[in-house]
Amino acid sequence: MRRVFFFALPFAVSLASCNKDEPAATETPVVDAAEEVAEDAAPETAPSPFLPGPYGTKPRDVAGPFVAPTTDGDWSLKTQFNGEEHYVFVAYSSTSSYGKSLIKATQLQKLLTASPKNVHYFFLFRNDQASFDAFVASAPAAIDAQPDADHWRTHVHFVTQQADKIEGWLGDVFRERAAAKFKYELNDRLLFAIDRTQHVREVGMLGRLGSSGTNADLSFLASEPVYWEFELAREKKLAAAKATIVPVLKDKTVVESVIADIELPDAATMAGFDTLETDLTMNCENHRDGDCGAWDYISDLRLCEPGVPDADAGPDAPAPGPKCDLEIARWITSYWREGRWVTDISGMLAFLQTGGKKSLRWYASKQWDPRPANYVVSLSLRLSNTGKGMHPVAAKKLWDGGGLNSTYAASHPPIAVDIPAGTKKVELYALITGHGSDTGQCAEFCNHTHHFTLNGGTKRSQTFPMAQSIDGCRKRVNEGVVPNQHGTWYFGRGGWCPGFDVAPFLADVTADAKIGGANSISYEALIGTSAPAAGSGYGNIDLSTYLVFWK
Numbered sequence: 389m390r391r392v393f394f395f396a397l398p399f400a401v402s403l404a405s406c407n408k409d410e411p412a413a414t415e416t417p418v419v420d421a422a423e424e425v426a427e428d429a430a431p432e433t434a435p436s437p438f439l440p441g442p443y444g445t446k447p448r449d450v451a452g453p454f455v456a457p458t459t460d461g462d463w464s465l466k467t468q469f470n471g472e473e474h475y476v477f478v479a480y481s482s483t484s485s486y487g488k489s490l491i492k493a494t495q496l497q498k499l500l501t502a503s504p505k506n507v508h509y510f511f512l513f514r515n516d517q518a519s520f521d522a523f524v525a526s527a528p529a530a531i532d533a534q535p536d537a538d539h540w541r542t543h544v545h546f547v548t549q550q551a552d553k554i555e556g557w558l559g560d561v562f563r564e565r566a567a568a569k570f571k572y573e574l575n576d577r578l579l580f581a582i583d584r585t586q587h588v589r590e591v592g593m594l595g596r597l598g599s600s601g602t603n604a605d606l607s608f609l610a611s612e613p614v615y616w617e618f619e620l621a622r623e624k625k626l627a628a629a630k631a632t633i634v635p636v637l638k639d640k641t642v643v644e645s646v647i648a649d650i651e652l653p654d655a656a657t658m659a660g661f662d663t664l665e666t667d668l669t670m671n672c673e674n675h676r677d678g679d680c681g682a683w684d685y686i687s688d689l690r691l692c693e694p695g696v697p698d699a700d701a702g703p704d705a706p707a708p709g710p711k712c713d714l715e716i717a718r719w720i721t722s723y724w725r726e727g728r729w730v731t732d733i734s735g736m737l738a739f740l741q742t743g744g745k746k747s748l749r750w751y752a753s754k755q756w757d758p759r760p761a762n763y764v765v766s767l768s769l770r771l772s773n774t775g776k777g778m779h780p781v782a783a784k785k786l787w788d789g790g791g792l793n794s795t796y797a798a799s800h801p802p803i804a805v806d807i808p809a810g811t812k813k814v815e816l817y818a819l820i821t822g823h824g825s826d827t828g829q830c831a832e833f834c835n836h837t838h839h840f841t842l843n844g845g846t847k848r849s850q851t852f853p854m855a856q857s858i859d860g861c862r863k864r865v866n867e868g869v870v871p872n873q874h875g876t877w878y879f880g881r882g883g884w885c886p887g888f889d890v891a892p893f894l895a896d897v898t899a900d901a902k903i904g905g906a907n908s909i910s911y912e913a914l915i916g917t918s919a920p921a922a923g924s925g926y927g928n929i930d931l932s933t934y935l936v937f938w939k
Contacts, residue, residue: 592872722887824927845900
């Protein structure tokens with residue numbers, strides 16, 4: 389993977405119910421004088437969604453009530469909170485060239501053009517009120533330029549008191565961050581947010597990396613609420629699903645890899661599941677960006693088998709360790725940010741059909757630069773039946789990857805496969821990502837293409853046209869890419885994004901299969917539509933491929 393030497397959250401809490409069921413009247417009530425007076429009183433309202441605490445100022449804490457003095461008067465979080473909107477805070481500081489670059493009318497206009505509507509933006513100052521006031525004076529023109537200016541006039545707020553001197557919870561946040569001694573400081577003193585579940589959230593890097601640091605771009609801020617909405621939608625979907633949860637790891641501090649033994653349901657129960665998902669959370673110590681790992685590394689989950697003793701080893705030789713060759717899921721770690729990913733890997737049920745005890749290895753490269761950082765990992769398997777009418781019963785391991793060059797084809801010859809009688813569906817399952825940049829920023833940043841053919845039939849292809857696009861990964865925040873990572877997260881890549889899962893490439897090849905007989909499957913990798921040139925290297929293809937049989 390490409391390494392850029394510079395800066396490189398997942399939870400939801402149910403809100404209090406907003407509805408109150410009223411019993412239907414069964415007869416005309418008798419009304420006395422006291423009740424007649426009560427009819428003139430204010431009608432009963434639904435309970436407030438504002439959480440009662442306990443409150444805190446650190447990431448993931450429940451945000452407390454506050455009143456902020458603004459150019460439009462006092463603004464109260466408790467009064468305005470409705471459980472539908474997010475609240476983002478951007479502070480000006482003359483000592484931060486990055487922070488100063490964000491607080492401009494032109495930047496505000498770009499932000500509002502890109503932003504979803506259910507967000508309140510608060511602009512504050514930590515010093516140099518005169519410069520901040522000049523920004524406030526220029527801001528109305530940026531708001532008026534929006535097609536929905538009336539909306540933004542009520543959702544953009546300019547705080548008139550110095551951030552560190554505001555009384556109550558809001559001032560406490562800035563005071564806490566001003567006094568804190570961070571392991572590695574990113575945007576902690578300038579930016580934070582409250583999501584619509586009323587929890588404190590970190591805000592990542594706003595802009596693109598340049599030769600002299602971050603080229604600030606306030607429009608990147610709009611990706612934060614987009615991601616929070618994705619998280620909430622995912623939580624609702626998971627809560628509604630009927631799944632059997634098999635824990636693998638829970639808030640486990642991991643340096644590089646960990647092997648976990650799990651207990652699956654018995655074989656009869658496993659036969660009733662047609663869907664398998666991994667649910668991976670990678671948190672940071674203290675939930676701060678600056679405590680996260682700095683780099684975008686491959687992470688994977690592998691199924692392990694007991695090690696086989698060496699026949700020539702002596703009686704005192706140590707017992708062999710487990711053999712963890714079967715990759716069933718893959719992710720890419722983020723630059724300095726937390727993340728959570730739920731990934732459908734149903735084809736891998738084929739390797740778990742016997743149920744019972746299994747051993748899994750979770751791995752991600754050790755984070756070492758610019759200083760060590762641990763992973764805080766939670767991982768589980770989700771087993772369910774979603775009505776597919778069949779389930780994976782067996783699978784054939786095909787090719788692994790390797791260096792993408794003119795010898796790649798010779799090292800990936802056709803493979804003979806016997807397909808069991810009674811198979812209803814034959815499915816290709818492939819994890820494909822490109823890394824390295826030997827030639828033309830490939831394979832990380834080029835459209836290498838992968839083509840599979842069963843018995844000379846229809847060619848099934850995985851291509852990566854978003855590779856090298858300036859915002860290929862930024863455009864996928866609504867799909868789960870962690871936004872505003874402190875690195876070059878925004879570029880499109882050859883099969884992956886930093887801070888994202890690697891969804892398997894699936895292709896139904898049943899129409900070309902010889903069920904109950906011998907088959908041959910072939911594979912080739914190209915650079916676009918051309919074979920790798922002789923004498924050139926194009927990085928490395930990380931590949932795991934299987935043919936999965938469903939009954």
